[in-house]
Amino acid sequence: MDSVDRLIAGFDLALRTVAGVHAARRTSPANGVPEAALSAEARDHAAALMRVNHVGEVCAQALYQGQALTARNAAVRNSLDQAALEEEDHLAWSAGRIEELGGRTSLLNPLWYAGSLALGAVAGALGDRWNLAFLAETERQVEEHLGGHLERLSPEDARTRAVVAAMRADEAKHRQTAVSLGAAELPRPVKSAMRAMAKVMTTVAYRV
Ligand SMILES: [Fe+2]
Ligand SMILES: [Fe+2]
Numbered sequence: 528m529d530s531v532d533r534l535i536a537g538f539d540l541a542l543r544t545v546a547g548v549h550a551a552r553r554t555s556p557a558n559g560v561p562e563a564a565l566s567a568e569a570r571d572h573a574a575a576l577m578r579v580n581h582v583g584e585v586c587a588q589a590l591y592q593g594q595a596l597t598a599r600n601a602a603v604r605n606s607l608d609q610a611a612l613e614e615e616d617h618l619a620w621s622a623g624r625i626e627e628l629g630g631r632t633s634l635l636n637p638l639w640y641a642g643s644l645a646l647g648a649v650a651g652a653l654g655d656r657w658n659l660a661f662l663a664e665t666e667r668q669v670e671e672h673l674g675g676h677l678e679r680l681s682p683e684d685a686r687t688r689a690v691v692a693a694m695r696a697d698e699a700k701h702r703q704t705a706v707s708l709g710a711a712e713l714p715r716p717v718k719s720a721m722r723a724m725a726k727v728m729t730t731v732a733y734r735v
Contacts, residue, residue, distance in 0.1 A: 544588045544618065544640060551619035552612060556693035562627075563683040573687045574630025575733045576676050580691065581621040582633045582732040583669055586643035587614040590665060593647020594658050603655050603708055607662070610701045617697065620690045627686070633732050659710035664718055666702035668725055670695055 565573070591611035598604045625632060633639065650661040673695040680687055713721075 541589070541592070541640065541644070544585055544636075551616040551623075553616050555620045555623055556689040557620070557624060557627075557686040560686045560689045562686055563681070565681060565684055569681045569684065570628050571630070573680055573684055574625055574628035576680060577621050577625045577628065577687060577690075578630055578633055579729045579732045580673070580676065580694065581618065581625060582636065582639050582728060583672070584614055584618040584621055584694075585633075585636050585639050586728070587611075587665075587669070588618060589640045589643035590647040590650075590662070593644045593649075594651040594662065597648055597651025598655055598658055600655050603659065606704050606708055610704060613697050613701070617694045620694070624687055624690050634735055635731065639728065639732075656709055656711045657713075659705045659708050660713045663702050663705035663710040664713050664721060666698045666705065668721060670698040670702065672725070672729070673698065 588611070591607055591614060595604055595607050595611065598607060622632060646661075650658045653661075673691050676691050677688060677695070680691065
């Protein structure tokens, strides 16, 4: 794709992401998993956790897009495109599960998207080594975070758990891809800043 095509495709993706219109390429891991009889409280909690994950995936779309717009090496860009496609599945799976649970996606999605797009573009502009470093660390933190959700979700809620577990496996793969493409190791203060930002995002998204 040339850069104009990329920009148009990017704009289309942004609109679809923020509007919540996404089709998964792979069927949801919840497919065929029976629905548990959850209490109203457990459902609401699961819906709120999935809203947080959905926001994470909105951010992932924007991050990958921002980085793809600036990444220099074609091999790097292709690998990022592949991971981005899997993030689209995550977006659709989480939205689908939120709907089943009777919840809603975050009202602040346009804001999360814009912030992450800017971050992704900055990371991309720093060059592929740092671009990949930022990506690898993001994926690592998301993976950890999803692991935390598996602990907080009701053990009976097999449908939600199936989605979260599959996403976590993909994020681990994305991190390994970034590392194998030559990601640098981010300085500790940057990692801590990313954690602090993620904390704000997850706390707000649990509610709004
Ligand atoms: Fe994801
Ligand atoms: Fe990922």
